[in-house]
Amino acid sequence: MIRKVFALVPREYAALTPRLLFVIVLQALCQAAAYVLLVPVLEALFDGDTGAAWRWAAALAVAVPASLALGFVQAVLGLRIGVGMQQGLQTRLGDHLNALPLGWFETQNAGALSRLVVENVRECQGLVAYLVAKMLTGVIVPLGVAVGMLFVDWRISLAMLLAAPALYLVNLWANRSYAGSDAKLHEASAEANARVLEFAQAQPVLRSFGAVGAGNKALDSALAQQRKAASALLLASVPGLIVFSLCVQAVFLVLVYLVVGQVTGGSITAAAAIALIAVSSRFIEPLNQAAQLGTALRTAAAAADRVTALLAEPTLPQADSEVTPGAPSVVFDNVSFGYRTGAQVLSEVSFTVEAGTTTAIVGPSGAGKSTVLRLAARFHDADSGRVLVSGHDVREQPSHTLLGQLSLVFQNVYLFNRSVLENIRAGRPDATDEQVREAAAAARVDEIAQRLPDGWDTAVGEGGASLSGGERQRVSIARALLKDAPVVLLDEATSALDPQSEAVVVRGVHELTRDRTVIVVAHRLATIAHADQILFMAAGRIVERGTHEELLALDGRYAAFWNERTRASGWRLESVHA
Template identity: 85%
Template sequence: MIRTVFGLVPREYTSLTPKLVAAILAQALCQALAYVLLVPVLEALFGGDTDRAWFWTLWLAAAVAGVVVLSYVQAVVGLRIGVGMQHGLQTALGDHLNALPLGWFGTQNAGTLSRVVVENVREVQGLIAYLLAKMLTGVVVPLGVAVGMLFVDWRISLAMLLAAPALYLVNLWANRSYSAADERLHDSASEANARVLEFAQAQPVLRSFGAVGAGNKALDAALDQQRKAATGMLLASVPGLMVFSLCVQAVFLVLVYLVVGEATGSTISVAAAIALIAVSARFIEPLNQAAQLGTALRSAVAAAERVSTLLAEPTLPQADTPVTPGAPSVVFEQVSFGYGDGTSVLSDISFTVPAGTTTAIVGPSGAGKSTVLRLAARFHDTDSGRVVVAEHDVRDQPSETLLGQLSLVFQNVYLFNRSVLENIRAGRPDATDAEVRGAAEVARVDEIAHRLPDGWDTAVGEGGASLSGGERQRVSIARALLKDAPIVLLDEATSALDPHNEAVVVRGVHQLTRDKTVIVVAHRLATIAHADQILFMEGGRIVERGTHAELLDLNGRYAAFWNERSRASGWRLEAAPA
């Protein structure tokens, strides 16, 4: 358990970990010694032996001074590790997320990731900075007192030594159902976070269909599930805490009973009895504190396990040897791929896109068209076969080299909540303002900037929420134009745009793909007809290939697809007959 937490301490702080543990243990032992020394001090005072009282008081003062100094040391070291741990862990998680397959992010929701990276990391930091000292003190101080009591009264010491493991077992029993309840709370909280984010981003859609407030069943259900999980957590922890507290108080009563019995039997003096009762109270206090912190400790350990699990997610193997890209061609050689659930998405796909040519991929939904683009960009590794980009296997290229050859324009455009200029500059961070504006003008983003309140410096909202779908596509085209990569992967998304935006985006695409190697998942008839090569996919396979004229002459599935699209493009509303 604790090993998992210490395993997350950044390397530059691992040398401080033994110092932290040593300081906590030494502070706890000094505290236990101070409690035990109360017995001879009180006994000497009540007995009127001033010299002996001063002797033990000096030892008591030394023990208290040790507690003060060591508490300061462990607090400083713990806080230093904790703060460094938060920064180091979040940096490590960021680096790890950057190394994960791009396709991995499609299976995760923002609620889960933000909870792990922010909340769980904060819980782990708190464990090192605060909880560890309190938990170790809650164990070491009672044991130290019990051992120290051997030099005062072995019967009381034996009772304490027997009580400690018994209370530990009661604590284990009381919290046996906590882990499952904590996991349910984590899952429900992640789901609620995701639904709240979705609710905020999808207001236009929700309002247009009246799915707001009580009508938004997904959000309501997620929040209700989180409430039930929180209640379940309470029901799982509170009864155990109450049972443990009762057992602790029972132990204290037993100790008092033994002390009073010995005092009345003249085995020990009244002064010693008073001191022993005080020490027994000090013996009980850390145990109660440890029990109260037990829930927080288990929650922090569970958080550490989630962070460790995320850090253990397998990354894509990265090539260490630099390569020099060749001609900007793309080759798929007998590629098969599935998403891990046993369902095949692509089966034995082979084709070549020569440098400077355009290949259009068409076919019904679910045929695997977009997956081809993602494999070319190495969102995933193939199950078999290989993908060759710029004359090198994508697995043999460092990610920076591979992605440097590609401009990706997909259907779902994500914009950062920053200015229009900054969103375009993401295509090439070292570009000058003139280059950014030049790319923006080609994609006609200048039209958008001129009507925004702060012009080019206007923040576009989370995900580009303040822009329309067509306007976001224009920014995406400008970003790709600025990058000016030799290979363009284009999931053409103009079918849902209004005529003006479609015309602007199409002009931008033409400029983007001029003299480039292009693979396009095509929706527009003009794009399909002018491609150098057309691949018709169905069921994860290429069932027809050729030029537009060749495939029409074949009069097969592509011809049927073309005819259907041609009829659909000329649809119009007509008045119903009277």
Template identity: 75%
Template sequence: MIEKLLALVPAEFSPLTPKLFAAILAQALCQALAYLLLVPVLEALFGDDLPRAWFWALLMLLAVGAVAVSGYLQTIFGLRIAVGMQRGLQTRIGDHLNALPLGWFETHSAGTLSRLTVENVREIQQALAYLMAKVLNSVVVPLGVAVGMLFVDWRISLAMLLSAPVLLSVNNLAARSYAAADARAHTAAAEADARVVEFAQAQPVLRSLGAVGAGNRALDSALAEQKSASTRVLFASVPGLMVFSLCVQAVFLVLAYIVVNRVTGGSISVPAAIALIAVSARFIEPLNLAAQLGNGLRGAAAAVDRLTELLNEPTLPEATEPVTPGVPGVEFDEVGFSYRTGEQVLSGLTFSVAPGTTTAVVGPSGAGKTTLLRLAARFHDVDSGRVTVAGHDVRDQPSETLLNQVSPVFQNVYLFNRSVAENIRIGRLDATDEEVRRAAEAARVDEIAQRLPEGYDSVVGEGGSLLSGGERQRVSIARALLKDAPIVLLDEATSALDPHSEASVVRGIHELTRGKTVMVVAHRPATIAHADQILFLDGGRIVERGTHAELLKLGGRYADFWNERSRAGGWRLEQTVG
């Protein structure tokens, strides 16, 4: 655990870790020495040898002073490392998350990530600043006392040393039970966190459908499971603590028996026996403290394992050699891809998008249409074949170079809980206010800003909750317009919008795609009909390709798809006479 913990310490604070351990070791050894010096002090006092008593008492005071100084240094070093770790570790987690494939996030909830970056980091901080020093002290002090006791009475020393592996075995048995219960508690807590966030965000939907009770049931179930898991942690830890405490007290009774037996046999003096019983008590006390702190340290160890597992998740390899982008085209060459082993999403896909043209991708749900766009932006790496953007394999381009070439606009738009202007500026952080306004006007975001109380400075709420779906889509188009990349990857999302919103979004899309190379997952018949090339995708393969006129003349899958879309576009409600 210590090795993994130290691996999480930021590089600039690593030089402090040897000093921290040196201070912990010095404090523990000086504390053990102070306990042992009690024997000659009491022997000298009861023997009326005051000069000798003062000599040993002075040494004891020096040992106690060394304990205070080393304890102070240990606290300072531990706090400096822990405080530095919070920012450094959270930054490292953020950087690592940015480098993970998008597919990783589909199987990990926001609640889990929240606990990792907040609760688990706090547990690790506490372990460094407090727990680790206390637990190591609780181990080194008894060991130091046991070794030092060799110079007083080897029998007592042997009893102390033999008790160590017994107590360690009992502690390990308790640790196994606790670790399993703690893992379940972490999972339940992460699920509860996710359900709380979901419940808060879903209030408009739940209330509009009169399903508040159903939403509560999901939340109540998660909270009940968290309570149950926490209870299991308690029941898993308490028996272990009780058994360990009983064993520690048994060891003390054995040590006391040996001391009394040595006194009655005349081997040691009564003053020495009093001191030895006191030292035995000091030998036992840290062991009890270790048991009490053990669960906290085991919890921190579990947090270390979880964070280490996260940071070991494989990232997308980053190209280091700079490349010069060529003409803004896109090519797929025998591309195969799957999100999970054995579940092929795309197979043997080959096509090209010429610069300045529009390629529309159509097909049934689950055919792999959106996956095409994500692969072009390198949200994932292909399993086989290659994807080329602007004349270079996406894997051979530094991320900044590739992302400067593409503007992805997907269906699921996420807006930050900031102002309208700030959400648009994310498209290009160095953009001027005037450039932000021009992009907003082109995407018809100015209409949204006019009705908001603070205009472009109005905060849009978490996830853009204060805006409608069409309004959020317009803000995302404004982002892409501001970025002004030569290649647009568009997952067109107008089918669920009202006519006014759809018209505004379509005008923004026309402005965004003017003169650009476009790959669009098409839903609107007008977009499909005007594409330079149409790919009909099904089962991860291109089953038909051509222009709109060519595919209609073919009378195959696309023609059926087009006819269905045309019929659906003309549906209306009719009054029935009963």
């Protein structure tokens, strides 16, 4: 188990690990020697042999300070490696997360990820900083005492050596019942964390449906499952701890019995018996300590497994060399893709978006429209075929080169809990305040800033909670305008907005897409009609393509879709009087 955790120590601190282990072993041996030396010291004192007592005491005076000094060195080394490990491992996890496919995050539990990066890393760090020293000491000291007792009484030594493997088997049995329960507690805690986060972020929705307090069944269920998993873990760990402790005490009783038997048989003196019992108690103490730390050790090992599993998640292969982007076009060449094996979302999709043109993608829900945008931005890699942006396969472009050519505006807008200016500046961190405000004005965000209490410096809340849906979209468009990328991937999100907000957002979209290459998953009829090319998708395939006029003349699925949307746009509610 310890090996799993030490495998996660950053390379710059890995060289200190052998030194730490050496110091721990040496300190434990000095401690064991000090315990063994108690026997001749006490025996000489009870026998009245002060000369021999002083000689043995001199050896004891070397072993004890050496143990203390080595203990200090071990503590310093452990903390140095542990603190460095926490920082280095979290940085490594952050870098790895940055290299994972963007689509990987769409299926992840935010609570589980947060728990892993913070709590699990801290548990691994704690093992290196101080647990490993206590665990190794709990093993080496008793073994050292057992070996040292060979020079005092071979029968006591043999009993100690026979007890060690028996106690190891008991501890192994306890570990087996713990591992499964700990995994279930981690899953339940991650789910509870996610539900608490959801509870805090979605208060308006929850309150509107009365799902607060006892009415929030998802949160109540997650917390109940967490309590149940915690109880199960306790039930799984406590029996093993109790049995191990009882076995340790049984070993101590056996040692005392052997010592008393030696005294009554005349093999050793009463003075030697007192010394042996004292040393036997020192033999037992580290074993008890190891039993108490067993749960913490198993927790750290389970945490190391989860961290290792995350680091083993396959990253997107990165291109080794830079490419020079050509004209801002987008090409899908016979692309097929599925989020899961055996469940294709796109099948042999091919189309070209010429530089400076707009292609609208329409079709029923689940047709694969948004997946096209995600593949163009390389959220995932296509299972087969090629996706080219600006003349180069997206797999042959470094991530910063590819994403530098793209402005993405999706339906789900996420804003950071920072000021309006900082959220817009995320599109181009080196932009000046003047450039940020110009982009904001083009998206009509200046109107929002005027009514906020602190103007441009107003924090917008977690996820932009203090802004309406239309206002969040305006900030998102301003962010994309500031980036000024030649290719725009747009999943229109105006269908759920009120007419006034929709009109403002549409003006921002027009500003964003002017003179750029655009792929838009279109919902608005005006956007569809003015596109240079329209792709109608169904069941992951392009079933019709052409201009608006060409597709209407074809009188196929697009024409039926257009006619249905046109009729729906004229619907209105009217009062009916009896």
